[in-house]
Amino acid sequence: MVRIITDGTSDISAQRAAELNIDVIPMRVFFGEESFLDGIDITREEFFARLTSSQELPTTSQLNPDDFLELFQKYAGQGDQVVGIFLSTELSGTCQSACIACDMVEGGEIHVVDSHTVTFALALLVEEAVRMRDRGLSAAEIAAAVEKLAQRTKLLAIVDTLTYLKKGGRISAATAAVGGLLGIKPIVGVDGRQGTVEAMGKSRSIPSGLEWIARHIESAPAEPGRLVAYGHSNSPERVPGCMEALKGVLPQEQEPIMGSIGAVIGTHVGPGAVGVAYIAAE
Numbered sequence: 001m002v003r004i005i006t007d008g009t010s011d012i013s014a015q016r017a018a019e020l021n022i023d024v025i026p027m028r029v030f031f032g033e034e035s036f037l038d039g040i041d042i043t044r045e046e047f048f049a050r051l052t053s054s055q056e057l058p059t060t061s062q063l064n065p066d067d068f069l070e071l072f073q074k075y076a077g078q079g080d081q082v083v084g085i086f087l088s089t090e091l092s093g094t095c096q097s098a099c100i101a102c103d104m105v106e107g108g109e110i111h112v113v114d115s116h117t118v119t120f121a122l123a124l125l126v127e128e129a130v131r132m133r134d135r136g137l138s139a140a141e142i143a144a145a146v147e148k149l150a151q152r153t154k155l156l157a158i159v160d161t162l163t164y165l166k167k168g169g170r171i172s173a174a175t176a177a178v179g180g181l182l183g184i185k186p187i188v189g190v191d192g193r194q195g196t197v198e199a200m201g202k203s204r205s206i207p208s209g210l211e212w213i214a215r216h217i218e219s220a221p222a223e224p225g226r227l228v229a230y231g232h233s234n235s236p237e238r239v240p241g242c243m244e245a246l247k248g249v250l251p252q253e254q255e256p257i258m259g260s261i262g263a264v265i266g267t268h269v270g271p272g273a274v275g276v277a278y279i280a281a282e
Contacts, residue, residue: 002142003080009087009092027063073108124278156200185203187201229276
């Protein structure tokens with residue numbers, strides 16, 4: 001049997017993981033001395049409530065080899081094939097930890113894939129991998145296909161407030177103050193070829209930001225028939241408007257994936273963000 005494993009930054013819920021028959025290894029988030037497993041010990045809603053009331057940003061830690069080893073050994077011992085799809089190596093050492101754990105397992109067939117992305121874009125790749133598994137592809141075939149898809153995966157999101165980018169040192173206090181006065185909402189993205197979070201543009205409102213994203217997608221069109229993922233940070237009410245604004249430039253053949261941004265990315269973007277992930281045409 002082929003086993004699909006990912007990490008908690010995919011923001012795949014426990015319910016969805018059970019439906020897909022996959023394993024999601026949770027990430028840990030720290031508020032001072034308090035430690036929580038994201039999505040297990042603390043819900044998304046509880047996390048954002050604490051984030052908005054906290055003077056200091058929470059911290060997160062990457063997964064270490066021990067976090068993977070037991071699961072890898074279990075599946076290898078059962079004779080299962082494993083495909084592990086993890087967040088970008090440009091954003092965390094988690095994928096490298098998985099590689100170290102893989103080398104520690106005797107026997108078994110384990111493939112570790114760098115997604116070059118994160119959050120609901122990572123979930124998009126996991127969902128594609130599950131569909132391949134269900135069609136009967138081998139672990140090697142799935143890993144090779146996901147690596148190619150990762151290079152074409154795009155994530156674009158509008159950040160509602162500059163507050164958390166300022167707290168995290170991503171922008172200066174002066175820039176945040178001016179941007180706040182002007183009502184600036186930055187547009188950020190992750191391109192699967194780079195694997196890093198980049199500032200893409202800016203807008204004065206969510207609707208104008210969605211217009212910017214639509215134009216950007218037109219310049220890098222989606223592959224027809226592929227899955228599309230929509231995500232938000234504690235702002236589900238913004239997703240329908242996002243879908244409506246982008247329906248003319250994205251595939252509509254399949255039911256979209258809905259993602260809720262968790263602690264790792266939510267720490268930096270704060271509440272109110274909304275965006276989309278898709279696979280660009282070759």
